[in-house]
Amino acid sequence: MSAAKQQDWNALSDEDFRSVVREFFTTHYPEELRYSPSRRRLSEMRGWYDTLSQHGWVAPAWPAEYGGMGLEPGKLVIFIEEQEAHGVARVPDHGIVMVGPLLIQQGSDDQRKRYLPKILSGEEIWCQGYSEPNAGSDLASLRTEAVLDGDEFVVNGQKTWSTLAQDGTHMFMLVRTDKQARKQEGISFLLVDMKTPGITVRPMRTLSGHEEFCEVFFDNVRVPKENIVGEINKGWGVAKALLSFERLFLGSPKLAQSALARLSTLAVLAGRDRDLVFRDRFAALQLDVDDLNGLYRRFTAQVRSGEKLGPDVSILKIWGTETFARIGDLIVETAGGAGMVDGPSAFGNETFDVLSNFYNARPSTIYGGTNEIQRNIIAGNVLNLPSA
Amino acid sequence: MTENDISERLQQQQLITDSVTAFARRELSPAALRSGAVSRERWQGLAELGLMGMMIPEDTGGLGLRIGDLVPALEALGRPLLREPLVASAVFAGTLLSKTASTEKGAELLARLAEGALLPAVAWQEEYRLEASHAGTMLAASGEGRILTGRKILVVPGTDIDGLLVLAGTGGGKALVWLEPQAKGLRIESGTAADGGAIATVHFDKVPVDTADILSVDAGDLFDEALQTTTIAACAEMLGLICGAIDMTMDYLRTRKQFNRTIGSFQGLQHRAADLFIQQELSAAAIARAVADFEATTDAKGRAIAASRAKARVSSAALIVTKEAIQMHGGIGYTDEHEIGLYLKRALTLSAWLGNAGEHRARFAQLTMGVAA
Ligand SMILES: Cc1cc2nc3c(=O)[nH]c(=O)nc-3n(C[C@H](O)[C@H](O)[C@H](O)COP(=O)(O)OP(=O)(O)OC[C@H]3O[C@@H](n4cnc5c(N)ncnc54)[C@H](O)[C@@H]3O)c2cc1C
Numbered sequence: 064m065s066a067a068k069q070q071d072w073n074a075l076s077d078e079d080f081r082s083v084v085r086e087f088f089t090t091h092y093p094e095e096l097r098y099s100p101s102r103r104r105l106s107e108m109r110g111w112y113d114t115l116s117q118h119g120w121v122a123p124a125w126p127a128e129y130g131g132m133g134l135e136p137g138k139l140v141i142f143i144e145e146q147e148a149h150g151v152a153r154v155p156d157h158g159i160v161m162v163g164p165l166l167i168q169q170g171s172d173d174q175r176k177r178y179l180p181k182i183l184s185g186e187e188i189w190c191q192g193y194s195e196p197n198a199g200s201d202l203a204s205l206r207t208e209a210v211l212d213g214d215e216f217v218v219n220g221q222k223t224w225s226t227l228a229q230d231g232t233h234m235f236m237l238v239r240t241d242k243q244a245r246k247q248e249g250i251s252f253l254l255v256d257m258k259t260p261g262i263t264v265r266p267m268r269t270l271s272g273h274e275e276f277c278e279v280f281f282d283n284v285r286v287p288k289e290n291i292v293g294e295i296n297k298g299w300g301v302a303k304a305l306l307s308f309e310r311l312f313l314g315s316p317k318l319a320q321s322a323l324a325r326l327s328t329l330a331v332l333a334g335r336d337r338d339l340v341f342r343d344r345f346a347a348l349q350l351d352v353d354d355l356n357g358l359y360r361r362f363t364a365q366v367r368s369g370e371k372l373g374p375d376v377s378i379l380k381i382w383g384t385e386t387f388a389r390i391g392d393l394i395v396e397t398a399g400g401a402g403m404v405d406g407p408s409a410f411g412n413e414t415f416d417v418l419s420n421f422y423n424a425r426p427s428t429i430y431g432g433t434n435e436i437q438r439n440i441i442a443g444n445v446l447n448l449p450s451a
Numbered sequence: 452m453t454e455n456d457i458s459e460r461l462q463q464q465q466l467i468t469d470s471v472t473a474f475a476r477r478e479l480s481p482a483a484l485r486s487g488a489v490s491r492e493r494w495q496g497l498a499e500l501g502l503m504g505m506m507i508p509e510d511t512g513g514l515g516l517r518i519g520d521l522v523p524a525l526e527a528l529g530r531p532l533l534r535e536p537l538v539a540s541a542v543f544a545g546t547l548l549s550k551t552a553s554t555e556k557g558a559e560l561l562a563r564l565a566e567g568a569l570l571p572a573v574a575w576q577e578e579y580r581l582e583a584s585h586a587g588t589m590l591a592a593s594g595e596g597r598i599l600t601g602r603k604i605l606v607v608p609g610t611d612i613d614g615l616l617v618l619a620g621t622g623g624g625k626a627l628v629w630l631e632p633q634a635k636g637l638r639i640e641s642g643t644a645a646d647g648g649a650i651a652t653v654h655f656d657k658v659p660v661d662t663a664d665i666l667s668v669d670a671g672d673l674f675d676e677a678l679q680t681t682t683i684a685a686c687a688e689m690l691g692l693i694c695g696a697i698d699m700t701m702d703y704l705r706t707r708k709q710f711n712r713t714i715g716s717f718q719g720l721q722h723r724a725a726d727l728f729i730q731q732e733l734s735a736a737a738i739a740r741a742v743a744d745f746e747a748t749t750d751a752k753g754r755a756i757a758a759s760r761a762k763a764r765v766s767s768a769a770l771i772v773t774k775e776a777i778q779m780h781g782g783i784g785y786t787d788e789h790e791i792g793l794y795l796k797r798a799l800t801l802s803a804w805l806g807n808a809g810e811h812r813a814r815f816a817q818l819t820m821g822v823a824a
Contacts, residue, residue: 199781201709224782268787270777270795333579340813392770395803399579399810400605402803404650405643408579418645418799425777425795426785433781435719451718 070119071127073135081141087120088149098150098325101273101419105188105230108154112185115154121183122159129167129175130183136363140316140356147321155227158182158189160312162235162254165305169293178233178254190231192222192255192279193302200436202237203246203299207281209238209253211288211295216240216253218261218284224430228277229266231257241296252298254290261285271422306432311363311372313431314379316356322390322420323352329397329417332410344393351386358382374444377437384434388424395421463514468523470500479531481695481790484797486534487647489570489611494535498567503541506680507565511552518680519742522687529691530698532797534648536570539607542684544571544616546677547627551666556629560614570611574603574653575618575674581806582814588655590619590626590665597665598636599628599658607804609651610641616666617655618674627670634658645799675751679758682805683741686765689801690734693765693772696794697727700776703791707781720779727775730768737764756818763811766802773798 072080091114096107105112115121123142125131134142163182166175181187198205207220218238228234234255241249257264261284266274293301326345330336362376395402398417407414428434442448478493497503505521507513521542528537545564548571551557563569577585588601599619606615615637617628630637636658644650667673704715704724714720741761745754773795777784784791802808 194782197708199709201711204709270785270787270792272787276782340809388774395799396807396809398803399581399807400576400803401579402807403605403644403800405645405647410579421799425774426782428778429781429785433778435717438719 072132073138075138077137077141080138081145084142084145085149087118088145088151091118092149092151096152098321099152101271101423102227102275103152103154104227105155108152109185111152112154116183116185119183121185122163124160125163125167129163129179131163136360136366139363140360143315143317144320147317148324150321150324154185155188155190155230157191157226157231157235158187158233161191161305161308162189162233164308165235165292165301169301169304171289173289174254174292187232188230190225190228190234190257190277192225192228192234192236194224195221196223200433203250205237205239205250207236207238208242209240209251209286211240212285214288215285216288216291218253218255218281218286220281222279222281224276225279226276226430228257228264228279229274233257234279235292237298237302240298244296247299249296250298250302251295252292252301253286254292255284255286259284259286269422270425271419308372309431310376310380310437311359311366313427314355314359314362314376314381314383316352316359316383318387318423318427319352319355319383319390322387322394322424323348325415325420326390326394326397329394329410329415332413332415333397333399333401335397341397348386348390348393351382351389355379355382355386374440377432377440377445380431381434381437381441384424384427387420387427391421391424460516460520463516464520464523467501467505467520468527471502471524472527474500475527475531475533479528479533481532481793483534484532484646484793487643487649489535489608489648491570494570495567497535497537497541498565502537503545503567504565506542506545507549507561508552511549511558511561513549513565517746518683519746521684522690522738522742525684525687526691526694529688530695532692532695532793533688536572536608536648538681538684538688539573540564540571540612543573543677543681546680547573547616547666547670547674550673550677551627551670554663554666556663557666560629570608570613571616572606572608572612572614572651573616573618574606575678576605577601577603579604581810585618586620586625588617588619590621590628590660593657593659596662597660599630599655599660601655603653603655605804606639606651606653607644607648609639609644609649611649615653617653618670621668624669625671625674626665627667627674628660629664629666630655630658630660645803646793646796646801648800672751676754678805679745679754682758682762683738683745685801685805686734686738686741686761689765689769689798690731690738692794692797692801693731693734693769696773696776696791696798697731699791699794700724700727700779703780714779723775723779727772730772734765734768737761752818756815759806759811759815759818762806763808763815766806766811767808769798769802770808 122131123134124139127133193202195205209216209218236253237250238253239249240251261282263280265278267276269275335341358379401408401417407416504513505516509515548557548561552561577587590597590599615630617630619626619628636656638654640652641649707714738761741757744757776791780791783789
């Protein structure tokens with residue numbers, strides 16, 4: 064599928080693999096994009112996406128037969144660790160992390176042929192259209208509808224909070240295809256080209272001042288019938304399979320790990336690294352991150368061995384994002400007076416952006432299913448506690 | 452104090468609080484925080500309410516009230532996120548000027564401040580840590596006169612000011628110096644605080660200082676007292692912000708519907724809402740205790756303990772509350788468009804200013820438990 068040579072990464076020893084990965088990032092990753100304080104836009108990441116693509120490194124977790132690196136869980140964790148240690152920013156990765164694995168699992172052959180190569184090449188960038196103004200936590204109450212008219216669906220409605228939709232060439236979305244059926248049963252999963260007439264994208268600014276998500280309006284948007292993934296009215300099940308990928312992804316130690324690295328840098332800059340109070344709190348967070356890693360390995364191993372993820376994967380998202388948030392808090396506290404400064408502060412000859420991790424931690428406990436919803440899932444579906 | 456004094460004081464306090472509350476309702480809204488700019492007109496309005504003169508001693512034409520009298524007014528102004536630097540300029544600079552009003556310059560500046568015609572900033576901090584020495588900026592003799600050399604950081608407000616009160620070392624002690632923004636050798640490098648307000652790093656490159664502008668050459672104690680007063684005042688403003696954020700969030704919990712229910716009916720959120728209310732009440736209790744201790748003591752250590760007691764609690768509470776407020780709003784809470792985020796930004800700013808919770812806990816420990824081995 065990809066021009067890059069296929070290689071069996073899993074055959075390497077862990078140490079060898081680690082040094083290959085480290086070498087790769089050191090050689091190829093643009094210095095000025097390291098330790099990005101906020102989500103980077105496509106325009107900034109394009110060059111890096113191309114580099115990854117040329118080397119066949121876009122999709123570390125996809126099976127090799129589809130053009131991924133086919134990493135087994137241990138290797139994947141090493142990959143992530145090295146990526147974080149080097150401060151590599153995310154490319155717009157909805158296609159890589161969500162659409163790809165979904166199509167591999169549940170798409171048709173035609174869909175895989177049509178979409179996967181363009182994700183690997185970076186020609187097509189995906190965004191996610193689930194949430195609506197009145198369907199957030201209660202996603203199944205979504206109302207954007209798709210009505211079949213000949214060979215096409217006609218889509219009308221509004222999506223919101225779509226991350227970086229302004230850069231997206233395609234959206235994977237949930238639409239209502241049967242208004243009569245019970246909530247979850249009338250929903251379908253649709254792939255939409257963002258250039259289709261009738262789509263309007265309005266970027267919105269976040270708390271930290273970046274245009275990170277969008278409202279997307281659909282006005283009689285015509286989408287070919289074959290763009291449905293799975294069967295009509297069975298989209299909820301399709302999305303659910305994706306949700307556990309998402310939870311796995313959102314619970315990855317990435318965020319927490321890179322924030323912890325930033326914290327230890329700051330501690331030195333602020334002259335607090337020898338302080339006993341600081342060390343106690345740092346150690347606690349380090350252990351939180353280490354055990355998060357342990358949990359993460361357990362769940363990725365499950366995925367690799369072909370086992371379905373259960374509702375217990377929610378613990379990963381909760382612990383990962385809340386550990387990230389606690390690290391963000393300690394960064395702010397360790398910075399002292401610099402905690403009131405917007406943007407980078409000078410520490411001697413260096414600068415440090417104190418609030419970026421703190422700000423990024425805010426939505427992490429909201430997106431991908433709020434942490435309250437994740438706790439409801441654990442209480443109800445793992446611990447089998449009765450509902451109110 | 453006699454019973455009469457106390458009831459008179461309470462009456463005055465009540466009068467001011469009432470008019471301030473009315474002013475806050477009429478003139479202020481959180482959205483104003485977005486513009487970043489200080490409104491001179493509103494500054495004037497605050498002066499007309501008597502706020503600038505509240506803490507000025509009676510013998511210099513003020514009301515002679517104390518920090519405790521100011522708490523309810525600051526709380527009322529903190530609720531709708533007052534943009535104007537009442538605490539930084541009126542309380543901080545005002546207290547310093549009150550204590551140096553025996554000088555001609557001090558008296559003149561104080562009079563202008565009371566009228567709302569002066570917007571000063573205090574430049575004292577040199578490092579991010581509260582407990583650093585902040586003593587690198589020096590006032591030194593040079594030929595006939597004196598010059599100021601050094602650098603101050605985190606100066607609030609950091610732009611559009613009429614002058615700076617600078618704390619400087621003299622070799623033996625500390626001096627308090629007045630500088631106007633156009634002074635030769637003075638460079639104000641303005642940046643932005645988390646809440647969008649201006650904050651500055653100020654560089655002094657052999658700035659000539661007029662003898663008349665030296666308000667004190669023995670400013671160590673009076674400065675410390677002003678700093679502790681200001682710290683408590685900042686807590687009062689944060690308490691207002693905490694109440695405001697909780698109100699807005701409870702309104703949201705009462706109206707937002709998911710799963711065909713008002714989200715406020717979910718017990719998971721109810722318990723956390725109750726926890727936020729506890730934070731609010733703890734903050735009020737900490738401030739009340741700090742005010743009482745502050746007013747009852749005459750020594751610097753007691754005042755510092757009082758200030759740290761309040762700032763440790765309230766800085767922490769303000770962040771807990773505003774972070775939770777965002778979480779309970781869901782996605783909309785993370786947009787720049789929604790006002791709840793402004794509370795978080797203001798909380799970040801005020802909680803870090805003059806020492807964050809961790810720094811004040813450390814100072815509290817040091818002052819009350821002795822020096823760690
Ligand atoms: C930065 C960011 C990026 C996002 N990107 C995307 C994207 O690309 N595509 C997309 O489709 N969506 C995206 N989202 C949307 C996200 O999935 C929703 O915000 C989330 O599902 C919550 O929905 P809501 O915002 O409507 O909050 P609400 O559902 O209204 O929740 C408000 C509060 O109520 C709580 N609550 C709700 N129900 C319960 C309950 N039963 N029990 C206890 N508490 C409850 C919530 O936890 C929350 O605290 C993004 C959100 C953010 C912040």
